[in-house]
Amino acid sequence: MRRARDERGSALVEFCWVGLVLFIPLTWIVISVFEVQRGAFAVNGAARAAARAFALAPDDATGRARAEAVATQTLADQGSDGMVADVRVSCGGLANCHTGTAVITVEIRSRVEMPLLPEVLAAERRSFALEASHTVPIGQYVEAGRGSGPADGG
Template sequence: MTPRRRDESGSALVEFVWLGILLLVPLVWIIVSVFEVQRGAFAVSAAARAAGRAYALAPDDEAGMARARTVARQTLDDQGADDMPLRVRVTCTTGRGHCHDGTSLITVEISSGIDLPLFPEALKDGQTSFALDARHTVPVGQYIQAGP
């Protein structure tokens, strides 16, 4: 008796489809995640620059901090990152505590993060967000207007 040969026509197509799905879905997720992190990085960088400029143009440190926070949040919203957390920190080179003195350097640090998209709920026990931060330094001019 001769053994019967099994007909394998069409099996290559099925194998190609399954391998395509198994390899393509993770690749698409990685690409989308990289684009989301890059979008967040651009948003945080723009927020640091805008907050630094707003702080430097304010009349005093308290108003500067309020303006820096407001402008940073608005910049993130404009970039489509309105759900990102925001932390603004301002430091300056003057030891006297007044950042608006003549030759001070104002440094604004923005810290935020972005959640990875399409992350399965079953795997959310671990870290699912990507931390982002940016720093921008603004020099205050040597000649500034004194008083009101």
């Protein structure tokens, strides 16, 4: 009986330590998943908005500038101020993306920083890569002056 009396109260201490050892990593995992999900929503929204901005622009140069500006603004609106957007626009090998029947694809690549990780880890391991794309078709009938059609001399 003496042995049972010596261990009295140690279950509470052990429960607290096990709780802390499990609770802290579990909390970090949940916070990290939420941060990555927030970044994924932001990158997806940025791709959609950038593709629409590019498609509505009068020419390719203006479209690229608008797509980059809209992608940056969309990431900031989603609360992802630290994320940098790498915007890539392709239109299936056409020289002018605003010609009739062109299909514009905008890819956004970015990274989200993992929370509460120490500085000693490499930069690649402290962040999570995210990528999203959105495709917008340009209609067959394009306004005169926007594409290289018969009205433009092309």
